[in-house]
Amino acid sequence: MKTLFFNRETNKVKDRKLLNIELGRMTAQEYKDLPQSGVVVVLDNIRSAHNVGSVFRTADSFRVDKVYLCGITASPPSAQIHKSALGAEFSVEWEHCADTLQLVARLKGEGYTIVSVEQTVDSVMLDRFDRQKGVKYALIFGNEVDGVSQDVVDESDFSLEIPQFGTKHSLNVSVSAGVVLWNFRPC
Numbered sequence: 001m002k003t004l005f006f007n008r009e010t011n012k013v014k015d016r017k018l019l020n021i022e023l024g025r026m027t028a029q030e031y032k033d034l035p036q037s038g039v040v041v042v043l044d045n046i047r048s049a050h051n052v053g054s055v056f057r058t059a060d061s062f063r064v065d066k067v068y069l070c071g072i073t074a075s076p077p078s079a080q081i082h083k084s085a086l087g088a089e090f091s092v093e094w095e096h097c098a099d100t101l102q103l104v105a106r107l108k109g110e111g112y113t114i115v116s117v118e119q120t121v122d123s124v125m126l127d128r129f130d131r132q133k134g135v136k137y138a139l140i141f142g143n144e145v146d147g148v149s150q151d152v153v154d155e156s157d158f159s160l161e162i163p164q165f166g167t168k169h170s171l172n173v174s175v176s177a178g179v180v181l182w183n184f185r186p187c
Helices: 028-031 049-061 079-085 102-109 152-156 171-182
Strands: 005-007 012-014 040-046 066-070 093-097 114-119 136-142 160-161
Touching: 028 079, 040 049, 040 102, 040 114, 040 171, 049 066, 049 079, 049 171, 066 102, 102 114, 102 152, 114 152, 114 171, 136 171
Parallel strands: 040 066, 040 136, 066 093, 114 136, 114 160
Antiparallel strands: 005 012
């Protein structure tokens, strides 16, 4: 049962933040022992190790099975990744792959639906997309400047676009991962 506090000065009920020990978080091993979620993340030539660490942390939060680090994308161990990941690089499985296209071919062979998170002519807006139960998804996030490589987009089953309503036409890659992975969280 949640405990609320009454502030006599303001005559309002106040909520209390939970302490870290009250959150009931699992260990890295317990995370690894969970059933597969059917979602993997592919990082296509991400320049910033801080962005990589942030994606690891988000991947852990939304129970991604694995993060693939392709091309120039930094990989653990890295102080910069660890600073943003806060240890999530130890709970989420990862693999470095030199070539994103070769990985895409491998993931297709393993039954994944390949999804480039990118603005394309025929992209599906995220708010109009429904995750299909039982389908495995490989979500590809691209370079901070160039996005997902065109040759990777060409090999994808479809592209998913985050609707945006301001003057900018892109989000930071780690923010994009958070928005998209929320929609792919375990059901």
